[in-house]
Amino acid sequence: MSISEKEVCFVTETVWAEMLGLHLEPAGQAATQPNGNSLTAIIHIEGAWTGAAVLSCSRRLAQIAASIMFSLDEGEPATEEVRDALGELANVIGGNLKAMLPGPSHLSLPTVIEGNAYLVSVAESVPFHAAHFHCDQEPLQVDLLIRNQNPRRPAAASGLN
Amino acid sequence: MRILIVDDSKAMRAIVRRALRQADLGDHSIEEATNGREGLSFIQQSPPDLVLCDLNMPEMSGLELLRTIKQDGLNPRFGFVTSEATPELRNEASKAGALFVITKPFSPDVFSETLGPIMNGSVSAFSDANPNDNGSTARNSAPLTPELTGVLLRDLLGRAVTVKKSTPMALTAKTPFVIAVYSAGQNPVAYLCICDLPLAASVGAALCMLPASSIQETIRAGTLAPAVEPNLHEVFNVMSRLFDAAGTAHASLAGLHLPSTPLPAAVTKLMSGPANRLDVEVNISGYGVGRLTYVLTQ
Secondary structure, eight states, X not given: OOOOHHHHHHHHHHHHHHHHOOOOEEOOGGGGOXXXXXXXXXXXXXXXXXXXXXXXXEHHHHHHHHHHHTTOSSSOOOHHHHHHHHHHHHHHHHHHHHTTSSSSEEEOOOXXXXXXXXXXXXXXXXXXXXXXXXXXTEEEEEEEEEEOSSTTSOOEEESOO | OEEXXXXXXXXXXXXXXXXXXXXXXXXXXXXXXXXXHHHHHHHHXXXXXXXXXXXXXXXXXXXXXXHHHHHTTOOOXXXXXXXXXXXXXHHHHHHHTOSEEEESXXXXXXXXXXXXXXXXXXXXXXXXXXXXXXXXXXXXXXXXXXXXXXXXXXXXXXXXXXXXEOSOOOOOTTSOEEEEEEEETXXXXXXXXXXXXXXXXXXXXXXXXXXXXXXXXXXXXXXXXXXXXXXXXHHHHHHHHHHHHHSSSOEEEEEEEOTTSOOOHHHHHHHHSOOEEEEEEEEEXXXXXXXXXXXXXX
């Protein structure tokens, strides 16, 4: 059992639609580089299939997601709420991708990074699939990384810079 | 009714609260715990009526929490709301005593359909058919029904499923079927579960969250994608519980025959001969309609 890029896109679009009620527009890679602060949430899958699901977006999109998840009609969500919301979205996407990959495997708790012009490196992993979207004119990227079978190859870099 | 939500994500606790409200399940007091250990402390001090619990949490996982409260003799209605939807995990959850598993993301409709019957006490689906604390199999005295099929498939797939009796399905050699063979006692071919291709494709797609369009591709090809087979195996394995409810000897999945594989003579004989049958139409929300025939020799 394996997974296609189309399925990564479908899972992401479904999670975004059902949890947030937002539509994702597929986008090319070049079109999904945000300016300014961004967030990245990482979920590791460890077991019969080992790798990571990495969800990256602009701070503004993470704020929109958090506002919807916390039902905030006005005012900005707190920083912790924004990070929690993105981590949970990554957890749900990662959990659904895990169900489509060879098992048994274990899902880690999410790690969330926030900053400006950073690279995320997941040790011994290489890109497997990548899905790029726009949502409310903001970029969103989902990378599925797989444990590198050849340790001489470089680690996968993801995130937004 | 007092409901406890156990989830390490504040955002998800907010979403579960909202779904409970939108599911129109009446007025309830809702409390929250941020991990399994905090949930355990809450339940030990003041057991709630219903626990909605995440699986993967720091400090103590949802499964550890459920097993601990069972060991303590506490028995609130308990179910999981989780992003991890593999059949193995669902099986593990039901064995531990969970009444249901709801997969994230979910809609308020799923909450309504899953929790409504549990909250009003009319359904205790998983616990009736699950191994109990001492490891022996608890038997449900209810006969095999469309309703039991619906409850089991809904819990497995984490989405709304309706099942109703239908006219007998024609079991001809030219039609592609997926056939699960169950043994029971000394009988190696005691029960059959015969699934038409649209239903097999829908179940496989719903489990894997594949787009509904993949079902039409499967039907056109006349056979299932290899990736779907392990999931179907798990589904039919769990469905053996339905035959435990119908008979006396414990049923086990003995074989799964895809459309391209030849059938043993004992199976074709049972399909063509006189036998007890139940024919149902299954509608999986968002995926479509298919048909299922149970054939029982006992």
